[in-house]
Amino acid sequence: MAPTLRNQYQTATSSAELAQFRAAAWQFYQPVAPVAVAAFGRTHQLRPGLTFTPFANAVRCNAHCAFCSEELLRHEGHQLTAKRLINDYPAYFQRLRQVLLPFRGFPLGLSLSGLEATAEPVWLRELLACLTGLEGEGVVFNEKVLYTNGSGLATQPDLGLALEDFGLSRLELSRCHDDEAVNQQIMRFNRNQPIRHNAVYAATVGWLHRHLSVKNSCILTRLGIATLPDVERYLRWAAGLGVRQVVFRELSRLEGSYLPNVFTEWIEQNRVPIEPLLTAVAPTLEATRPGWEYAGSTFGYYYYNEHYRWQELEVIFETSSYPALQAANATGVLQKLILHSDGTLSGDWDPDSRVLSRVPKPSLDYYYPSA
Template sequence: MALSQRNQFRVAASSAELMNFRQQAWRLYEPVAPVLMPAFGQEWWLRPGLTFTPFANAVRCTAHCAFCSEELQRYDGHQLTARRLIDDYPAYFDRLRTVLHPFQGWPLGLSLSGLEATAEPQWLRELLACLTQVEHEGGIFDEKVLYTNGSGFVNSPDLGLGLQDFGLDRLELSRCHDDEAVNQQIMRFNRNQPMRHNAVYASTVRWLHQHLPVKNSCILTQLGIATLPDVERYLTWAAGLGVRQVVFRELSRLEGSYLPNVFTEWIEAQRVPIEPLLAAVVPTLETPRSGWQYAGSTFGYYYYNEHYRWQDTEVIFETSSYPALQAANASGVLQKLILHSDGTLSGDWDPDSRVLSRVAAPVPARL
């Protein structure tokens, strides 16, 4: 078993072992011993390899994906950080430097996600400048990933160059179907967003691919990509744009842990379970589907991936469990750090849960 800071990679030696991987999935993840670290007047148990997310929320998102996790609220949840925009950039970036200071010298993965980071180009430019300064002062980002629908690159291509200069390791670009009409039914871009059109998407991807490693991210849905022929058609289309890495993700398993709403209903109605696809790709190691080659499996604390080669493309199938994520968060070990738009640093997507530090309330002026 090979260990990395963030996950564990294994190659099944037999078909029986591969079947066990699929049945147990993230349950086979072996937690790495946590490390006790002082910060903000307390000591915290940290998972080696934890990631940091400065929640992207300067403006409303440029799309309204039917599966958006920011529209889900747990039964034990308090508020959604997506509801509060970042309205004071200087204060926000001062706060960003402050919350990262205790972690100087501690390797963090940088996960640029939340809503849409490219939707407000000035915010993203200032964010990259601030994070670069943090690195110069001793901060360590050993992996840097941007999760995006790509909309901001259309009118601000300099963002791609800025991310290249910043040393971004990977840009994960969401696209849920190779037909723009079907994709629009799932991702629901705003009407004024050119990225909804395939021609614009294609030209943007080809340009980005010259400067950054681009990984396509496709959510599996009954409406969109649901079968192995669908997957292979999508891969042929993506390869034509120069993309050589694609991940197909099952909608995260909620298992009744979120309040019912139109988003949870859509997710459950549209879910495409990953297991039948995996069984179709490699029923056994001795009898893979023509053109497919198994490369290994990744185990995370709440997700499981299988890696393949298909022609010249690396293909990943992923499944994940939100209850497993919540159980890990409730263990007392911080799994990730999130700077919310109100300045709260927490170990949870809920800004009122597992709080490390808040912005001090202003002291009332004396009369």
């Protein structure tokens, strides 16, 4: 696996080194030298490899995942951008051009996430067209990833063709359990969403594989996938759908960084720590579980991954820390760029934090319906 600007990849050569990787996790990441970029009347320090996210919330999300990060509130009390919908598409895309053109020539990763980008196909198609035009003007996306629950791809397959034409690098498709009833308890799709049914999900995945690189993403929870036998059963199911890459993610470690609410309580009650799973798969490099082969480890600025081969699949276990993410942000080096739905460009999921540029006050009217 080739290293990228976004993380650092190493292969442990001894059990002692692997133990060191696990103990240090994201702390093993060595920040690269930032790059100074002039934009919006100031010089900003950017981490090479940082990603840009046009926060997807043209409509309310069509699932209500019990672990949704957009329902978490920081102690500072700032509201996250998910509560504000994009109501005027032409004005939004004009703003998108304004915030990206200053970064022409600086390679960015494109991370299509937020709420559910495929829930509003018109917005997504216009977004892809706008971003394609910006690439023609010198904006560089050296990786393009869509994080999705797949709902819009199930009802409008031509969205997959549009993503293929756009040159999407990878589609990360969320599914938290191989049993549709258990998955529904965790992801809580609106009842009118066909993707909640396994038969629809399987057909959607099968079609997508003919056009895009698809990675399954499974959040580990006590309610869902929690043990290594659970993991292996999920992998057999995913392999039967043609999936060749699966990531199992521990719920992000909050460590008191957010105000208590029903979502933080659910997260902490249902957290499945990654360490026992890693120990079960590979207590040492010399004694991995039969059928499993260690391939390497990835260190990011707030996450740690271990990569394995299981049968014909690449399997990744991931753990991450919100306090580590916030600590990296606090250094003054921009770790990512997010265009919020009120037109604010910031370096944080909070639109009031690490602001680079805001829309002049009178122009905000187009984001809200008339009273």
